[in-house]
Amino acid sequence: MTVQPHSTPAPAAPERPAPAPVTPRTWSFIDRRSGKATSYTCMTGCTIDHASEVGREVFPEDVWCWTWDEHLTLPVNENGTPEEFRVLSTAIKVEPWSSTIAQRLPFAVVELVDDHFIDGLDPDGLETVINTLAARLEEMRGTHRRLVEVREEYMRRALAV
16 A cells, blocks of 8 residues: 655745725815815725815815826837836726716726826726727737747848858
8 A cells, every 4th residue: 555645735825914994085175166165075095185175275176086006117219218107007086076977976097108098987988998908918919929930030040141
């Protein structure tokens, strides 16, 4: 009878603790037109420091919230010298007193390249952008495969000379 060695499973990676629930901040400002105190509760996850608005006279349409994802930068050559630019950053934003009714609900903003945005995306619009970029990514993967093949063929010819 052969005894099989007892295998001990590798220890599991430590689980990251779940992020603490973020309680939206509630604060007040003075409506600059009416002079009335207006209470406002930020969108969950809002990363804006509203200290310059709290308790002060402001136009309601100047009050808005947003949350950014982590920025990604790539070296972009715009004028002959590569420079780091933010690319494909996404934010969720809400403008509760906007004159554009759709912006009174949270919407997405995609920053394609430093300060060039696709704005006002509802969930379907954001999904369309994601699907469009996913299709472009597949085309880029095809270009990568062709580049590898072309380089290999090019190097073979160069070494044959």
